[in-house]
Amino acid sequence: MPLTRLIVQQFRNIKACDIELSTGFNFIIGPNGSGKTSVLEAIYLLGHGRSFKSSLTGRVIQNDCQDLFVHGRFLNSDQFEIPVGINKQRDGSTEVKIGGQSGQKLAQLAKVLPLQLIHPEGFELLTDGPKFRRAFIDWGVFHSEPGFHEAWGRFKRLSKQRNALLKTATSYRELSYWDRDLAQLAEQIDNWRRCYVEQMQPLAEEMCLSFLPEFEIKLGYYRGWEKDTPYAEFLERNFERDQSLGYTFSGPNKADLRIKVNNTPVEDVLSRGQLKLMMCALRLAQGQHLAELTGKQCIYLIDDFASELDSLRRKRLADYLKQTKAQVFVSSITQSQVADMIGENGKMFHVEHGTIEPGK
Ligand SMILES: Nc1ncnc2c1ncn2[C@@H]1O[C@H](COP(=O)(O)OP(=O)(O)O)[C@@H](O)[C@H]1O
Ligand SMILES: [Mg+2]
Known part of the structure; x- marks a missing residue:
């Protein structure tokens, strides 16, 4: 547009x-x-x-x-x-x-x-905390899943309420009612993100290869909590840990796009120029994927x-x-x-x- x-x-x-x-x-x-x-x-x-x-x-x-x-x-x-x-x-x-x-x-x-922005400091996408890569995934999900924006907003609001409740609750029972909604949203968000990464991954890896042919680059999705455990069960099991921390430690708010170059973390392998190329490759792939998927x-x-x-x-x-x-x-x-x-x-x-x- x-x-x-x-x-x-x-x-x-x-x-x-x-x-x-x-x-x-x-x-x-x-x-x-x-x-x-x-x-x-x-x-x-x-x-x-x-x-x-x-x-x-x-x-x-x-x-x-x-x-x-x-x-x-x-x-x-x-x-x-x-x-x-x-x-x-x-x-x-x-x-x-x-x-x-x-x-x-x-x-x-x-x-x-x-919009896709490529700027000199943009390789924070690769070298800094997961929030940058989560934003990368969520850009794609936002533009391809109409329900995502609202669901993610609700998830964040419910998480805040849960964190407040953690500070006063004396038993898990006081949280279980809230956690039902939270868990449902978490599973939905996780599903959207996973599907998105799975869909765009081949294109992203191919684009990385065309810009940096000398490296083997692999992307992987991390959902923010342990594999194969429903979020509701995970929340209940980790109640005491979360309570001592005063907030919910794991969940979709910790999701990440894990990137390995020759099986090693990117920042240990790539030079600044190469990091910039890889950031370009990922952003271009994301733009191309959106065009293929939605025509936008x-x-x-x-x-x-x-x-x-x-x-x-x-x-x-x-x-x-x-x-x-x-x-x-x-x-x-x-x-x-x-x-x-x-x-x-x-x-x-x-x-x-x-x-x-x-x-x-
Ligand atoms: N709030 C502001 N009001 C007025 N000038 C500003 C403000 N913020 C930044 N600038 C000035 O705007 C100029 C343009 O910066 P920038 O767009 O980064 O330049 P370029 O990318 O061409 O090097 C800078 O000289 C900066 O000092
Ligand atoms: Mg400038």
């Missing part, structure tokens, strides 16, 4: 910008500190309701301004242009508009704008394209992106670094001191 127009106001160093986009490649070119990442961050905020760089809205809103706006138009599956927009205030309040209607939910906006094409945001990739790998990534026919935003310091991607359906934008101008 490509964006055809982007309007950004009072967002980091961008005072105001209104640009017509290409449904293919959009190149964002400019020197350090000019505002390239901020353009991608604004698009990301439109699709996620938050920045990928800071969880504090106050950091993203332009200094001395009270709020920010990101508006756009995207093409729906019938090729109609639908306006979407988000407004965020310093107090954290958010207003979402879709098709001219205000009061819409962020999840609704996320549904129509599936995601938008790729690629920040600092050239960083840490040699010319051969840059070309491989460029060739792959070209053949996806997806909308792609690529930021780079010089035009020559993106030369491999420039084709017929591309637009160039030059950024300087927060001003974005269409260029040649």
Whole structure:
């Protein structure tokens, strides 16, 4: 669902910008500190309701301004242009508009704008805690299972209540009523996640192989608690442990995508450049899988394209992106670094001191 127009106001160093986009490649070119990442961050905020760089809205809103706006138009599956927009205030309040209607939910906006972000710090997906890989799995499940968002929200609310109850309960019986619902949700969430990983795994492993042919890369799903034990039974059995900890230790909130390279944890084997390639491979595979499964094409945001990739790998990534026919935003310091991607359906934008101008 490509964006055809982007309007950004009072967002980091961008005072105001209104640009017509290409449904293919959009190149964002400019020197350090000019505002390239901020353009991608604004698009990301439109699709996620938050920045990928800071969880504090106050950091993203332009200094001395009270709020920010990101508006756009995207093409729906019938090729109609639908306006979407988000407004965020310093107090954290958010207003979402879709098709001219205000009061819409962020999840609704996320549904129509599936985004994949590839940025220089993005290999936290591989090297940091499970929450990054859980978010990776859940992106796919969110876009392919309509019931997931609500179920996961309910699971998190019930877990919180259970944790509060753990602190006061004197016997497991006081929890068993709540655990029935919690366990049912956990099994459902686990099922969706497992199916998703199983489905996209061959594509992901194949993509990793094409970017890093010298390694054998294997993905595996970990559901967050021991195999072959129903969650209800597991909760009951671990009541005393959870009670002494003061929270539920295991469950879908601990799920992970386990990644092994030549049977060893990734960070022990791959260099930074290789980690970046693998992160790219996983994100591209996920985007391709979504397109194959649902017909929805995601938008790729690629920040600092050239960083840490040699010319051969840059070309491989460029060739792959070209053949996806997806909308792609690529930021780079010089035009020559993106030369491999420039084709017929591309637009160039030059950024300087927060001003974005269409260029040649
Ligand atoms: N809240 C803000 N208000 C105004 N300017 C900001 C704000 N946050 C960051 N900046 C500035 O915006 C500029 C653009 O940063 P960025 O988009 O990361 O540049 P680039 O990716 O082109 O190197 C930086 O110079 C930064 O200091
Ligand atoms: Mg940048």
